[in-house]
Amino acid sequence: MNIFQKTISLPPFGRGFHLITSIIQREFPELRNIRVGLLHIFIKHTSASLTINENADPTVRRDFESHFNKMIPANMPYYQHNDEGPDDMPAHLKSSVLGSSVTIPITDGRLNLGTWQGIYLCEHRDHPTSRKLVLTAYGLPK
Amino acid sequence: MNIFQKTISLPPFGRGFHLITSIIQREFPELRNIRVGLLHIFIKHTSASLTINENADPTVRRDFESHFNKMIPANMPYYQHNDEGPDDMPAHLKSSVLGSSVTIPITDGRLNLGTWQGIYLCEHRDHPTSRKLVLTAYGLPK
Amino acid sequence: MNIFQKTISLPPFGRGFHLITSIIQREFPELRNIRVGLLHIFIKHTSASLTINENADPTVRRDFESHFNKMIPANMPYYQHNDEGPDDMPAHLKSSVLGSSVTIPITDGRLNLGTWQGIYLCEHRDHPTSRKLVLTAYGLPK
Numbered sequence: 001m002n003i004f005q006k007t008i009s010l011p012p013f014g015r016g017f018h019l020i021t022s023i024i025q026r027e028f029p030e031l032r033n034i035r036v037g038l039l040h041i042f043i044k045h046t047s048a049s050l051t052i053n054e055n056a057d058p059t060v061r062r063d064f065e066s067h068f069n070k071m072i073p074a075n076m077p078y079y080q081h082n083d084e085g086p087d088d089m090p091a092h093l094k095s096s097v098l099g100s101s102v103t104i105p106i107t108d109g110r111l112n113l114g115t116w117q118g119i120y121l122c123e124h125r126d127h128p129t130s131r132k133l134v135l136t137a138y139g140l141p142k
Numbered sequence: 143m144n145i146f147q148k149t150i151s152l153p154p155f156g157r158g159f160h161l162i163t164s165i166i167q168r169e170f171p172e173l174r175n176i177r178v179g180l181l182h183i184f185i186k187h188t189s190a191s192l193t194i195n196e197n198a199d200p201t202v203r204r205d206f207e208s209h210f211n212k213m214i215p216a217n218m219p220y221y222q223h224n225d226e227g228p229d230d231m232p233a234h235l236k237s238s239v240l241g242s243s244v245t246i247p248i249t250d251g252r253l254n255l256g257t258w259q260g261i262y263l264c265e266h267r268d269h270p271t272s273r274k275l276v277l278t279a280y281g282l283p284k
Numbered sequence: 285m286n287i288f289q290k291t292i293s294l295p296p297f298g299r300g301f302h303l304i305t306s307i308i309q310r311e312f313p314e315l316r317n318i319r320v321g322l323l324h325i326f327i328k329h330t331s332a333s334l335t336i337n338e339n340a341d342p343t344v345r346r347d348f349e350s351h352f353n354k355m356i357p358a359n360m361p362y363y364q365h366n367d368e369g370p371d372d373m374p375a376h377l378k379s380s381v382l383g384s385s386v387t388i389p390i391t392d393g394r395l396n397l398g399t400w401q402g403i404y405l406c407e408h409r410d411h412p413t414s415r416k417l418v419l420t421a422y423g424l425p426k
Contacts, residue, residue: 001143001145001280036145036147036278037145037147037278038182038278038280051238051241051242052188052238052242053188053234053237053238054188054234057223057225059222059223060223060231060234062222062223063220063221063222063223063231063234063235064234064235064238066218066220066221067214067218067220067221067235070218070220071213071214097239098238098239099241102242102243103182103184103243103245104184104243105147105182105184105276105278107147107276112184112186112276113186114185114186114187114188114274115186116187116188117186117187117188117242120238139145139280140145
């Protein structure tokens with residue numbers, strides 16, 4: 001088995017849900033060397049997260065932002081962690097509901113995603129900042 | 143280390159939460175060849191998902207369906223992605239809250255689940271369709 | 285590639301969200317032997333879960349408990365699974381929303397977490413019990 005690991009920095013994205021599949025593929029060409037294996041993507045932050053969802057219609061990503069703001073609202077009276085602004089505590093909660101990593105099969109050197117699946121960066125803070133990802137691909141070599 | 147990968151198609155399940163542990167074990171006998179390792183199960187869809195939960199009482203799975211329908215309702219006024227029916231956008235949201243993969247330890251050729259743990263297929267669409275899973279098991283051979 | 289697997293029992297924690305990063309590091313020194321790889325942590329229960337979030341301010345963990353109790357309340361009229369007490373069905377739901385495992389990169393024998401990231405045990409039951417974790421670390425040896 002081979003293993004490749006690399007840290008990349010994403011460009012700053014505004015608050016919301018963003019497709020990053022093509023960035024991952026471009027920044028991590030090592031995954032083409034794996035015939036059968038897995039790619040693990042980890043985000044090193046607690047106010048942004050990763051998920052896999054629909055890759056075609058931008059209204060899906062907008063509805064994600066709307067619904068997550070309803071399910072995990074700002075300014076709840078019971079929030080005690082308010083020092084870093086009203087977007088901070090909801091960002092922590094959203095990040096744990098969505099998760100800090102995704103794992104995707106690799107088959108014949110390519111991500112074995114479904115036709116409609118893409119990788120989302122979920123940016124939960126108002127102020128865009130660069131986010132660091134650790135990419136780890138492993139499996140049998142081509 | 144050994145690695146095995148296989149794509150399987152589940153039979154169509156109705157909307158709701160369904161135990162699929164025994165299907166996985168039957169369709170992927172390769173995992174018996176692993177002494178110490180992990181099984182990754184990935185669903186290639188964005189309106190169905192996977193999780194691990196209670197494997198005994200069917201009311202738990204019914205309560206999952208009831209509560210997810212409350213936490214992520216249909217017909218919210220802010221949904222813009224409505225073209226594919228009222229069950230579609232909630233299905234995408236549920237699928238990201240629950241997740242598109244689970245990873246389970248393998249020990250002595252068996253899934254090392256807790257006594258009460260089972261693997262759920264979470265079908266979020268009204269119309270049953272077959273769902274594709276990519277199974278990847280890896281670790282030290284027996 | 286090397287692989288190490290070990291089952292550990294956590295001390296009983298009260299209902300709420302608890303940092304366990306240092307327990308994992310202390311109980312699983314094998315991960316120091318991995319130069320490039322991953323650590324998978326799996327909880328063998330369906331009423332407690334694992335997540336990664338902010339490791340510094342205890343109010344974040346308290347706000348997690350408050351918000352999860354609002355998002356997934358006790359005593360909902362549609363719950364049919366009530367035999368094991370009002371905290372039981374919400375515990376199952378919370379455990380699937382948060383997840384039963386986390387996977388973290390290992391780099392140079394250390395968990396490659398972000399500065400503010402820690403591993404949380406999320407205890408959803410009222411009565412504290414010991415929880416079992418299966419730790420699996422794999423990758424290239426140092």
